[in-house]
Amino acid sequence: MQRDSTDNFRPQVSILSTTTAIPAPPDARGNWYPGTTLVQKDTTVASNIEFDLTDWLTVYAGLGYRDGSNDQVFPSSSPAVNALGNFTVRNSYYDSYTRTTSGMAGTRLRFDTGPVRHAINVGFTGFQQEAGNAYIQSAGSVATNIYRPSRLPAITAARTDPTKASETTLTSVAVADTMSFLDDRLLLTLGVRDQQVTLKSYSTATGAMTSKYDASATTPLAGLVVKPLENLSLYANYAEGLSRGTIVGAGYANTGAVLAPFKSKQYEAGVKVDWGTVTTTAAVFQISKPNSIRTASNDLAYDGEQRNRGLELSAYGEILPGLRAMASATFLKPELTRTAVAAEQGNDAAGVPDKTFSGSLDWTTPWVPELSLNGRVIHTSGSYLTAANTLRFDGWTRVDVGARYSADIGGKPVTLRANVENLFDKNYWLTTGTYVTVGAPRTVVLSATVDF
Known part of the structure; x- marks a missing residue:
């Protein structure tokens, strides 16, 4: 269990996208948002187990839970900072929570087929998270400047407890085989992963579901390591993955919304010399x-x-x-x-x-x-x-x-x-x-x- 309390923390500020010049950075010892507060609470429980059933077969599993919350006075700039450092600040309570459960289970299998050594991993991972927030803004805003900040406007509305804004469920099943040739001078990894992403957004005012995304993908992964000399390694890999969409934070009109899942691709090749x-x-x-x-x-x-x-x-x-x-x-x-x-x-x-x-x-x-x-x-x-x-x-x-x-x-x-x-x-x-x-x-x- 952990609790952190910070006074006068400095959130990011937004610079006007149409500004004619980027203002010079202010003194880093100052704070363009004087009076901010942040209280973070975090409770985490995690465990894992691994057991060798034989000298060629290993099973493993893990389970974790995290309950975290942020209670903060979180201002925002609207309109944003201009070339002279002027902007308008609106104050808000932006309190949030996440409750996350994650787990994994799998097996590792080692065997030879002739001169080729195999290390096969079959694994399952799961992730479930509920996130909520309460975004209470001040009734008005005040003019201010990043070099000469004004006092934050008062928030007159009652502070409320966060309510559910989104649910995320991620599951993945992957199989990968790392094959070793020529006394480990050539390693080839081939695998495939099946992923499922489900995202649900909820109105924090009414509790009604406002949107839902279901996406799935079966993606490949491949890797190659070649060691032509004892001190020289050449490698290359390719991977695809399905990721959940961004949960929109404070400062946007669609705060709390969950953007659609997306697929990413990664290529890499390199050399290492000892x-x-x-x-x-x-x-x-x-x-x-x-x-x-x-x-x-x-x-x-x-x-x-x-x-x-x-x-x-x-x-x-x-x-x-x-x-x-x-x-x-x-x-x-x-x-x-x-x-x-x-x-x-x-x-x-x-x-x-x-x-x-x-x-x-x-x-x-x-x-x-x-x-x-x-x-x-x-x-x-x-x-x-x-x-x-x-x-x-x-x-x-x-x-x-x-x-x-x-x-x-x-x-x-x-x-x-x-x-x-x-x-x-x-x-x-x-x-x-x-x-x-x-x-x-x-x-x-x-x-x-x-x-x-």
Whole structure:
């Protein structure tokens, strides 16, 4: 069981899609919504079991339940923030709950057919969730500014308990066989999955069902790993999946609605090389999914497809005795296809950066072997405000530093850590498109870990 209570948390704010310029990010220590509150409660119970019936047959099962709720004062911007940082804020109670039950069961079977080793997995998964909310808005709104925020308007309507807004049921049965050839130098996985998604939406005012979606799909999966050398692996995989539609959150005219289920596709191929003390990887991929937009009537809806094609590069390991490094880079093309607006065809999806870089070092000092110093640099390129691709957020770079000290204290292994995130206290937007928030300011994090 867990309970968290936060005062003056900062939800995202919406930037006007027709703005003439993106406003500069405000001081990250401020809050354009002063007076917000959030109370999160969570109770989770989970268990699983696995049993080897023989040396070639294993059965397993698991069951979990989660009861969670959020009670929050959750403002929204309407109209949204303009180029000068001005907007209108309306306050609301946005309380919600979810009750989720999930389970799985299956068996793993291992056997040989001549020179081929088989590892077959047959599995069932199930998921059932009831979600509800109560969205009570203030009668009026007030003019405000992200740099000089006004007090939130009072909510005069009575706060009510959340009522059921949706029911989701997901079931999946999958069979996969991983075949091993040539002493595990060639691994081939083939499988198939049958999925069923049922979504029901309910009016939180009357309890009546407002919509229902039933969708099913039988989808393939395939994977190949080739090891031509002991330290070299080449791989490729393909998978399809059926996902439930997005449950629309606060800030939209269709808050609480459940969008239709959708099928996603993923392709990936890559190479991994173990050089001894350093490992490098490179991968290309493509992931397709529906593109979400805010309509003229302020609804969240799908419009065409977002096709992400990219390249990921990474390297990690010990480059010198006592000096460890990790570096990664991602290059992405988040292209829009089959859009309703012809001019947006081929544009980048809103809020998706096309380049991200990360590099870190961890050094064990020779004069105090128990002490390690570390640093990290993260860079994210800019991204577009809307699918029209007329305005673009600036990219940002963040520097973190830290230290770690490990020793035995009182006969117990103890690790002390001190980290400074955003060392240079840079202000920058974190964005998913028109919805934005500000990255955390310079933050000092202290922690201690003790093994008993």
